[in-house]
Amino acid sequence: MLNASALSRLFARIFNHAGPAVASVSALVLGWEAYVQLSGISPTALPAPSRVLAQGFENREALAGHTLATLQATLFGFASSLSAAFMFSTLIDFFRPLRRALFPVFIITQTLPLVAIAPLIVLWFGFGLTPKIVLVALVTFFPMLVALAQGYESTDRDLSELLASMGASRWRIFIMARLPSARPYFFAGLCISITYAVVGAIFAEYAGAARGLGIYILNAKNNFRPDLVLAAVFVSSTLTLLLFGATVLIQRASMPWLRLSEPTR
């Protein structure tokens, strides 16, 4: 039975952990609300948080539909970029010269300004899901590739030598040692690129789409509805934070040994 004192200790821990963040965010929102109320600024210039919340709630069905479209683009795009990153990082790990051939190309893709490239991708692939997937993949592929390539390199040399002395093939060593060694790097890369992924999807939608938070934001802006723009921004931030949180949870669950401390001898 979870008794009351254990429960209150749990809450105390959560509060200690999250308290400062909650306080600073609340202060920001309250200050914003107070400024809007006291200055009498027009809601078409700066809507109060209370108004953003109310209007967001009123348009919840539309918002939910568009969010779903963005989430879909994010996850599909991310899945493609992950598969590609796995494939290329493995290829590069087995055929080193490929690294010098491919890395410059990958780095160039990272230098392309999204503002310029997003409309072009929409032009080439239409208004459907494909251009979003392409853009999300473009944004997240390189960080994942670098994370994996570095992760393989981090393999303990003694471990590879040991496996070789046991008669393991190069592929076996990759599966048994290099791939698991890359796990912490993989998750570090995942945490970063999952946040890029949502932004990438919204950017693609902004450049032209039938559905999605990006096009919702564009339409709200054109209709002089900054309250709805901010409501959509709030939703997209929440979405990113949830994906980030899910990544951290998976990371913790998949590497239980990292939370184990020194001996209980």
Next chain:
Amino acid sequence: MSRPRLELHRLRKSFGAVDVLTDISLTVLPGEFVSILGPSGAGKSTILQMLIGATDPDMGTMLLNGAPLVPKRDRFAFMPQRDALMPWRRIIDNTTLGLEVAGLSREAARAEVAPLFAEFGLAGFEQHYPAQLSGGMRQRAALLRTVVQQRPMLLLDEPFGALDALTRTQMQRWLAKMWSRHHWTVLLITHDVREAVLLSDRIHVLSSRPAHVVHQFRVPRDHPRQGVGSPALAAIEAEILQTLLHPEN
């Protein structure tokens, strides 16, 4: 006298312009514990690297049971300097590594290794991760992983170098006890004179780079090794130290 398990004859190795080994000859008899003792950076580990096929000698011959050694076919049970346990595998699954690579299923390998945990002082820690074990226990797990492979010879590369002094002494005595029970054929690389004297039947002392065998010592094995208080062993230890510090005389 029985045929040597391992014979190395006039091995020579250089990396680029650096001569690492100039003239390495030694033999290991079946059931014999032989050490290679030398200063740090002398290229001791390179000898093991050649035996496991990680690098090839420039010159010289290597014979296993009298036949030329084929590095990718003739396999030794190799224990690297640090324990090289996989942090993501539980202890039981770390110790089965060699058997799994050899083609056993995980279940069969576990069944083979499990009965040995008590003898290696690891009973009850099968399901722990390496991070939960002390340095000494990790080394014992690494040695268990090494010996279960049932190879003709153990190659130990400074197995206790990373341990604190007290744990190292405990582990050396434990290994001496284990050896007297199992009589594995062992080639040990070390820079610890006391360790070599405590464990070995014969000790080859290497010069600093480029390394060659300066002297060979035989340690009489007519008494249980306890490591302390034996004047005979202390005398050999002093003599080896003298050889290491003044190799020219």
